[in-house]
Amino acid sequence: MRPQGRLRRPYSRSVAISKAGTQFPGMMEPPNRIVHRYQRVTYHGLGGVEAHGKRLGDDLDHVDASRSHLNEFLVGHENLRDIAAEHIVRMQKDNAARKAAGLRRSRHKANARELEEAIDVAGDDPSALAEIIGWPWDDKNVKPFTEGIISASHEWFLDGDGKEDPAKISIFRDFVVGYLKEEFGDEVIYARFDRDEKTPHISFVVAPEHENRKTKRRELSHRQHRVFGRKEVQAFFDDEELDPNLTRKSYEILQDRIAEYAKRQGLDLKRGQRRAAQERMQRHLGEKVVKRRNVSPARGREIAGIEAYNASEDRNAAAAERAAAERDRASADDLRLEAAHALEIACASRSEAEQQHAAAARERALLKAKEDSIRIGTQAIISEELVYSPPTSERPEGLTWGRNKPNDKKRRTWLSEKIQPARDWLVGFARSIFGFQTQKAATQAEQESRAKSILDAEAMQGRRPSQTMLDIVNGPGDVPEDQLETPNAWALPNEMTPEQIDRHLAGMTNTDICDTYAPTRDARDFSEHHDIQARYRAALEHLQEEAARRGLNVEHREHRPEKGSDPVRARLHLDSPPAPMRVVRRDATQVR
Structure with missing residues (x-):
């Protein structure tokens, strides 16, 4: 049976600790570090976060079900989609109230009443409200929410006996709750403390809100947010000018801020490694920067499970051989023959495993190449670097250069090579876009034809057509x-x-x-x-x-x-405009 633990990533520094905790000579014990990560999430992607919090799905090998009752919700409850929907409805109704107030100020009271009645009919359905007032984020912002995780080194949570320390758990809970309240306030709509995995951690969701300066609407925007949209431009030395190449982005700033907060709270937790700052230094010095590729937790658990399974198989085989040696000690010749046969089988199995591993590696490489080809090709088609070429009698359908054809020959050669693994799929994708554009052009032509017929009918009746109809047929012209x-x-x-x-x-x-x-x-x-x-x-x-x-x-x-x-x-003109005349009417009717 495969183990239930996570595959931990080793320290990048030269540090080695034995399983019993003994420090090897010449080695330094690594400091306890804070783990602090963020990723943007779509509205519908919150369902995955909710399902993981409820411990649903297939990726639960790392979860100890016997400890799931220790999990707790620090903000909100287990139904994250309901929380997000309620938050969106509040923002939509507030935006509607602001718009109605603006309509009243501009003397459009009827429109304001109509808007308020429509909002009342929509109720608390965010999709129905979106048809009236829109979603509280820009259409291009496909990931309006932000998911985060805060944890610490696994050893920090342990006491002197290597067991989980309840005092450390309480301190860590208060630390994270205080930090989230100080950093994001009420924008944290969901926070969950997971203790049924190897290392305790807190997962949370932020609704990054800001007010649109133009429309005064409340919107969710990661780029415009006061925290996530923050950047700092630094100088390489204090006496030099600011260098845009040394820009610190929000995630790096957040790493510093949580480390400073931990220091103020008196926690012996340090900031994670400053890989971004080290990469900026390397770029400034003209050195080559090698990005470290992170392995996903699911893939790490899969690799660890395979290695543990192989090790278990090897141990079982060795035990079987020792037992056979004890039973057949008298027959040395037979034992040697059996050992040779077992060795032959082991070599064959290892060779087969190596072949399968090589085949899997080739398959992964092909899938990665096809994935990159689809990503690069779709971007090129959308930006009209490549367009669909319909089939003719001389050649089949394919792709050709579009109106935004790259001027650089190297870029064209590179793009031609990159799209080859998924060329058939990309041709189908370009064909779909070509068909949509053709249908749109036909629809527009039909609309213009109908509008012209209406204009001709209006002219025959001696009536002047509306400007809107003229604009549809002739395009926007001069001002009447x-x-x-x-x-x-x-x-x-x-x-x-x-x-x-x-x-x-x-x-x-x-x-x-x-x-x-x-x-x-x-x-x-x-x-x-x-x-x-x-x-x-x-x-x-x-x-x-x-x-x-x-x-x-x-x-x-x-x-x-x-x-x-x-x-x-x-004082160029000192004339005073005549004040508006005020008429006072007196009612002479006497009332008893």
């Missing part, structure tokens, strides 16, 4: 003249230079600016054409800037030169 006929509104001409704009504003009196401001604002809000709306918006910004320079309050039609940002401009 009737869009420029808003009384007293000012649309900034495209050909007007900054000097001409400044002279035009200088010639306007305070009354002119106040009389022009409100119509221009209304024209901007109600214009249906994108270009004229942009011109009204630009003119409105210039009017607001000129009013600020003069100390002119366009809403209350009050001119106070002392509040102007430009004293010369503030």
Whole structure:
């Protein structure tokens, strides 16, 4: 039977410790280190994290089921998908409330009520709410959540007798809870303390939230997050300028921060090896950087199980041989013959095992080459470096260079070689994209044809077609003249230079600016054409800037030169716009 433990990665330094804990001469005992890792997770990928927490699935060889009752949830509960859904619903409803408030401020009360009614109908279903207000993350952000793990060296959790120390378990729990609260606060939606594996560790999930500066929406974003989006540019020496090649990213900074927190708490835990800093030093010195390839825990357990199984088989064979030697001591010749036969079988078995191992290695190499080919080929097809070439009478279907064909000959040669292992699959993938693009073009042509038919029918009826229909048939054209006929509104001409704009504003009196401001604002809000709306918006910004320079309050039609940002401009025109006339009505009805 295979062992139930994890395959531990050895220290990269020259350190050796015996099984009994004896330190070999000339060797240093390694310090207890903090294990701190992160990886981004999709919304649906949280199901895998939840299943592992419930101890479901096939990869449970490293789990001691007799200790699973010691596991505990520090934040949330076992149903992680429900926690995430509730968190998403809260963000969606808050974004909807913000949007409704904005609609009310812009005098679109009916739209605000319609939005609130739709939100009430959607209830607490995040997918239904997403149809109304969208998901609380960017469409390109396919992994909005972040999963992390915090642990320590296995020896740190043991007491003097080599058993798990309950005091260390309690200290470690309080340490991680305090660190997560200080670093992420309420953004930690799930934290689980696992004690049924070889080394105790805490797995947690963070919902990295930030407010979109443009839309004011609450969103989940790893890149824009205050912690995960952080970078630090350093200098190689203190008296040198900052070097972008020495940038420390968020994960490296987080390693330092948790080590500093452990130091403040008085824990004898050190930061992990600074491989990133060492690699930056090597690059700065022009040395070759060799990336260490990590082995996944599942693969490590598989290798360890195979090695242990082979060792067990060898031990059994040796015991059988010793027993046979004791029984057949009198027959030395027969014993030698049997030993020779056993040796022959062992050699044959070893040779067969080596052949199988070599075959498995070749198969893994082919799968890796095909995987790389698919990844590189799909990226090239999506970026239109390669495109689908339909079959003709002279040649079969295949791939050819697209509009973004690489200019570098080495790049083209490299790309041609890389796509060969999965060429048939890539041709099928490119064919699917080609068919989708062809269908899209046909649909667009059909839409334009229908729109033209509608235009012809409108013309026969003597009615003017809508601008939207004209844009579908002819594409967005020039601004219609009737869009420029808003009384007293000012649309900034495209050909007007900054000097001409400044002279035009200088010639306007305070009354002119106040009389022009409100119509221009209304024209901007109600214009249906994108270009004229942009011109009204630009003119409105210039009017607001000129009013600020003069100390002119366009809403209350009050001119106070002392509040102007430009004293010369503030006293260029001293006319005061007439205040709006107020009518007071008195009700003479007497009430007993």
